[in-house]
Amino acid sequence: MMRIAELADIKQIMAIIQATIIEMRTYNNTQWDETYPQEKDFVNDIREGNLYVSERDSQLVAFVCVNKVEPDEYEELNWTSKNKAMVIHRMAVAPQHRRKGIGKELMKFAEDLSLQNNITYLKTDTNSLNEKMNVLFIRCGYTMIGEMSFLGKETPFYAYEKALHGTTS
Numbered sequence: 001m002m003r004i005a006e007l008a009d010i011k012q013i014m015a016i017i018q019a020t021i022i023e024m025r026t027y028n029n030t031q032w033d034e035t036y037p038q039e040k041d042f043v044n045d046i047r048e049g050n051l052y053v054s055e056r057d058s059q060l061v062a063f064v065c066v067n068k069v070e071p072d073e074y075e076e077l078n079w080t081s082k083n084k085a086m087v088i089h090r091m092a093v094a095p096q097h098r099r100k101g102i103g104k105e106l107m108k109f110a111e112d113l114s115l116q117n118n119i120t121y122l123k124t125d126t127n128s129l130n131e132k133m134n135v136l137f138i139r140c141g142y143t144m145i146g147e148m149s150f151l152g153k154e155t156p157f158y159a160y161e162k163a164l165h166g167t168t169s
Contacts, residue, residue, distance in 0.1 A: 002109050005042070005051035005063060012060040013042050013053070016094045023095050024130070031127035036151055037090050045090065052109065054093075054102055062093040064106040066113055070123065073148045077159050080145065081121050085161075086114040088124035091133075107140040111164055120164040125150065125157045134158060 005013070021032050042063075045051035050067040053060050070087055079085075088110050093102045114122055126133035128147065138144075142160035150157040 001055050002052055002105070003055065004049060005046045005053045007043065007046055009046075009053055009060055009063075010039060010042060013051075013063055014039055016060070016063065016092050019095050020092045027129070027131065029127060029129040029131075030153065030155075031130050031151075031157075041090065051090075052106075052113075054106065054109075056097065056102075060094075061097040062091075062102045062106055064091040064110060065089040066110045068119075071125075071150065073150050073157075074123065074125075074159065076148060077146045079123070079161055080143075081161070081163065083121045084119055085121040085123045086110065086117065086119050088122060103136050104140060107136065111162075115164060122162045122164065123159065124161075125159045127153060128156050128158050 017032065017037060024030070024032060042051060045065045048067065051063060051065050054062040066086055066088055068084065068086060070085065088107070091106055093106070110122060114120065124137065124142065125148070126137070137160045140162070142162045144158050145161050146159050147156040148159060
C-alpha cells in the first residue's frame with residue numbers, strides 16, 4: 001500500500017537509508033553516504049507533502065520523493081521537452097524487500113501521481129555506478145538523455161526522462 005509519509009516514519013526511513021548505504025558500498029557506489037541524504041531532507045519532503053511510503057504487512061518497506069523541483073544541474077542537459085515535469089528523487093527499497101517488484105510499483109506510482117497533476121513528463125537521475133537504479137529506469141521505459149556532475153561526486157550522474165501518454169481516470 002502506498003501512502004503519504006508522516007514524521008513518525010522517519011526512524012524507519014533512516015533505517016532503510018543506512019541499510020542501502022551499506023549495500024551500495026558493496027559495489028563501490030558512493031551516491032549516498034553520511035552527508036546525503038540526511039534526516040532533514042526527509043523531514044522537509046514530508047512537510048512539503050512530497051514523500052510517499054510503501055508498506056507491506058504494516059511495515060514500511062520503501063519510499064520515494066516526487067515533486068516539481070528540478071536540481072540546478074538539470075539546466076545544462078538537453079531534455080527533449082520544455083514541458084513542466086515531475087521529478088523523482090530519493091527512492092529506496094529496503095534490501096530485504098528487493099526483487100519483489102516494489103521498485104517498479106514506486107515508479108508506476110510516480111507516473112500515476114504525475115498524470116493526476118496533469119503532468120505528462122517525468123525526470124530523474126542516479127549515479128552512473130548505481131547499476132540497479134539505472135536498470136530499473138530503463139526497464140520502466142525511461143530514456144537516458146545525458147550525464148552531469150552532481151553532489152560533488154567524482155563519478156557522473158545519468159539523467160533520465162519519460163513522456164507519459166494517457167489520462168487520469
